[in-house]
Amino acid sequence: MPLSASVTSTHNHDLEHADILVLYGITGDLAKKMLLPALYKLTERGMLTVPVVGVAYSDFDDEALRAHARQSVIDAGYTIDEKLFAKFAADLSIVTGDFTDPAIYAKIGKAVAGKGFAAHYLAIPPSLFDKVAAGLAEAGLNKNARLVVEKPFGHDLASARQLEAVLEQYFDRDHLLRVDHFLGDESVEGLGTFRFANTLLAPVWDRSYIDNVQITLAEDFDVADRGSFYDAVGCLRDVVQNHLFQVMTLLAMDPPNVADPQALALEKWRLLHSVRTIDPADVVRGQYEGYLDVKGVKKGSETETYIALRLWIDNWRWAGVPFYIRSGKALAVTATEVCVQLRRPPSELFRGLAGDVPPNLIRIRLEPGAGIAFELMARRGERGQLPVSFPMGIDFEKVLGGQAKPYENILHAAVVGDSSGFAFFPAIEESWRIVGKILESGKPTVYKSGGWGPDAAAKLPGGDGWHNPAEELFYATHIGEATPEPKHNPEPKDAAQKK
Ligand SMILES: NC(=O)C1=CN([C@@H]2O[C@H](COP(=O)(O)OP(=O)(O)OC[C@H]3O[C@@H](n4cnc5c(N)ncnc54)[C@H](OP(=O)(O)O)[C@@H]3O)[C@@H](O)[C@H]2O)C=CC1
Ligand SMILES: O=C1O[C@H](COP(=O)(O)O)[C@@H](O)[C@H](O)[C@H]1O
Numbered sequence: 001m002p003l004s005a006s007v008t009s010t011h012n013h014d015l016e017h018a019d020i021l022v023l024y025g026i027t028g029d030l031a032k033k034m035l036l037p038a039l040y041k042l043t044e045r046g047m048l049t050v051p052v053v054g055v056a057y058s059d060f061d062d063e064a065l066r067a068h069a070r071q072s073v074i075d076a077g078y079t080i081d082e083k084l085f086a087k088f089a090a091d092l093s094i095v096t097g098d099f100t101d102p103a104i105y106a107k108i109g110k111a112v113a114g115k116g117f118a119a120h121y122l123a124i125p126p127s128l129f130d131k132v133a134a135g136l137a138e139a140g141l142n143k144n145a146r147l148v149v150e151k152p153f154g155h156d157l158a159s160a161r162q163l164e165a166v167l168e169q170y171f172d173r174d175h176l177l178r179v180d181h182f183l184g185d186e187s188v189e190g191l192g193t194f195r196f197a198n199t200l201l202a203p204v205w206d207r208s209y210i211d212n213v214q215i216t217l218a219e220d221f222d223v224a225d226r227g228s229f230y231d232a233v234g235c236l237r238d239v240v241q242n243h244l245f246q247v248m249t250l251l252a253m254d255p256p257n258v259a260d261p262q263a264l265a266l267e268k269w270r271l272l273h274s275v276r277t278i279d280p281a282d283v284v285r286g287q288y289e290g291y292l293d294v295k296g297v298k299k300g301s302e303t304e305t306y307i308a309l310r311l312w313i314d315n316w317r318w319a320g321v322p323f324y325i326r327s328g329k330a331l332a333v334t335a336t337e338v339c340v341q342l343r344r345p346p347s348e349l350f351r352g353l354a355g356d357v358p359p360n361l362i363r364i365r366l367e368p369g370a371g372i373a374f375e376l377m378a379r380r381g382e383r384g385q386l387p388v389s390f391p392m393g394i395d396f397e398k399v400l401g402g403q404a405k406p407y408e409n410i411l412h413a414a415v416v417g418d419s420s421g422f423a424f425f426p427a428i429e430e431s432w433r434i435v436g437k438i439l440e441s442g443k444p445t446v447y448k449s450g451g452w453g454p455d456a457a458a459k460l461p462g463g464d465g466w467h468n469p470a471e472e473l474f475y476a477t478h479i480g481e482a483t484p485e486p487k488h489n490p491e492p493k494d495a496a497q498k499k
Contacts, residue, residue: 015146015174015417019050019116022108024132025123026054026065026094029226030150034181035123036069037076038407043088044081045404047412051091053111057098065094099124099132105139118145119414125229126152130166137170146175148414151242152233153178153423156439157432164425177414177422182243184409184421187370187396191250191338192264194364194372204342206317211359212461214339215247216469217327221334222288222449223305227296234303235285236435239327242423245272245431247366248323251338252313261420265427272430274315278438282310285444286454288330304444305329308457311434324461330449335469338364350377350387358389359464365473370403371395373473393473 025031031054042048054065066089073080095111097104112118120136122129129149136142147167154160167176182188195201204210217239223230230238253271256263286306291297306328313323342360350357361375373393380388397403413421445454452458452468 015419016117017417018119018146018415020112020118021050021052021411021415022055022112022118022120023052023123024055024099024121025150027056027058027060027068028123029229030123032068032072033076034405034407035411036072037078038405038411039092040069040073040078040085040088041405041408042412044084045408047408048088048091048415050415051093051115053108054092054094055104055108056094056096058096060094060096062093066092099128099135102135102138105135105141108136109139109141112141116144119148120145121148121150121411121414123150126150126155130163133167133170142170142175145171146177146414146417147171148177148179148422150179151181151423152237153242153428154432155233155237157429157436160428160432173425174419177419178425178428179410179414180242180246180423181406181410182246183423184406184413185366186403186406186409187366188247188250190370190396191247191364195250196255207319207321209342210321211341211343212322212324212463213248213251214324214341214461214467215244215251215326215337216339216466217244217336218331218452218469219327219329219334220331220450222330223291223294223297225295227294229296230305231294231297231301231303234441235305235307235327235329236438240307240309240325241431241435242428244325244327245434247336247338248275248311248325249427251340252318252323254317264420265424269424269427269430271313271315272427272434274313274318275430275434276312276314277434277436278309278311280438280442282460283438284308284454284457284460285441286328286447286457287444288328288449289446290449302441302443304441306331306444306447306453306457308453308460309438310460322461324466326453326457326460326466328447328453330447331453332451333469333471334368335471336366337469337473338362338366339467339469340364341464341467357387361467363391363393363467363469363473365469369395369472370397371473391473395473 023031023035039048039052060068069089069092070080070085093111095104095107097107118141120141122132124132133147149167154163195205249268249271253267256267284307285304287303288305291305292301308324308326311323311325313321340362344357344359348357357377360377363373363375365371371394373391375389375391377387378390409421445456447454452466458465
């Protein structure tokens with residue numbers, strides 16, 4: 001199918017509003033941490049108006065599921081409002097069985113019979129996506145229904161294409177949605193607003209003024225009880241090829257000519273199409289010490305729990321500007337942050353500052369505590385004093401109010417049929433093409449928990465090194481709060497970070 005036809009068919013705003021949500025994998029980790037709390041919050045916001053049928057293998061009945069949902073909501077940090085929870089629970093039920101057994105589809109058929117249009121949401125191991133789609137089709141449950149599949153979509157370009165082809169045998173393109181929860185993340189979506197609603201940034205947003213762009217998704221926790229899932233996937237496939245490429249795309253793309261999901265999808269694809277296939281020499285992999293002891297991890301596994309890479313965008317705007325992306329488990333902090341480093345001024349009028357004049361930075365914090373901080377230079381105090389770097393920023397939650405969680409947006413879009421919040425298959429193909437030469441993992445370097453990954457990764461950016469995110473972005477609202485020792489880099493950059 002030509003790209004333009006694919007855009008028209010998959011980014012159609014006017015899909016059917018579902019009358020029932022069928023949630024496969026309701027007893028799983030994602031459902032516990034994200035989906036059940038999100039459904040509760042949607043109930044609170046008056047945005048969940050359809051019954052939810054969960055499906056899983058466990059021997060749960062409706063009451064056990066409701067108790068599980070209650071605990072999930074509490075564990076997510078919400079206080080239960082009993083009246084609200086009763087409303088949510090009344091519309092929550094479960095069907096159990098094995099997805100490889102045709103009997104389960106007959107049971108699901110009974111649960112959805114006469115209920116209208118169904119949204120079948122697969123939060124299950126990806127190896128089962130095609131089997132469940134086939135089972136639904138054999139039972140006639142692909143009619144008057146759409147299929148929503150979690151990530152990862154394939155494990156390389158060939159398998160993604162194969163999965164798409166298999167799923168399209170049972171659900172046509174208009175009825176197939178591929179989840180990337182970063183597309184439901186308000187802070188990630190806000191990157192588009194930041195870039196395209198501010199003319200201030202437009203003139204500097206290219207190779208003339210930007211030295212490099214860094215994107216970090218750091219997690220201070222390890223793989224915990226997700227060993228068997230994670231070991232088959234690794235960091236690159238878990239968060240880089242999908243989530244962090246969404247971030248990179250929004251940072252680097254050109255503005256769409258009109259505010260419409262189809263134009264946006266095409267611009268994103270155009271950007272990804274210009275990204276050079278990553279060279280294995282531009283990648284550093286790591287594995288945290290102790291990973292091999294995690295339950296579910298294969299003996300001697302070489303799966304990476306950390307990856308840092310450099311990529312290049314071969315277009316007019318970005319030629320020669322490196323984009324650095326890194327992510328890892330068991331690192332120093334939990335933070336997803338973009339740091340755009342601007343070029344230094346062309347003439348050094350302020351020599352004498354310890355080392356070079358620090359470059360201007362634009363830090364865009366995506367989570368936790370979304371916000372933006374510009375690190376600028378200003379003269380401080382009396383005449384003759386050297387300029388200092390100070391952050392000028394905004395904490396979005398404090399100033400603009402709270403945001404819906406990504407899975408509230410994803411589940412809502414899955415039910416109401418808003419396809420613009422889902423991944424566009426030609427963009428998924430480009431993403432797999434970009435990482436095509438680095439999927440085969442070499443032996444990762446072991447790193448200690450609580451730091452910033454393998455030493456070799458520190459050298460990847462050269463020059464000024466990584467601008468590590470802190471636990472919280474430092475916000476100063478006026479120059480009086482400037483500090484000569486910026487709080488956002490808790491560890492001073494050491495010599496190893498310089499080339
Ligand atoms: N966990 C996370 O943080 C994230 C996960 N995802 C994605 O969500 C999806 C689910 O992941 P996750 O929740 O971690 O996986 P889990 O292994 O924790 O859960 C899998 C779910 O599928 C059910 N299931 C598995 N096999 C069968 C079967 N043969 N028949 C019936 N039910 C079955 C399980 O039922 P039972 O419990 O009864 O065995 C369980 O409800 C994956 O695609 C993953 O990539 C995406 C983002 C984050
Ligand atoms: O999809 C996944 O994403 C999370 C990170 O997303 P966030 O919104 O929680 O920051 C990651 O921890 C997990 O391993 C991965 O499967």
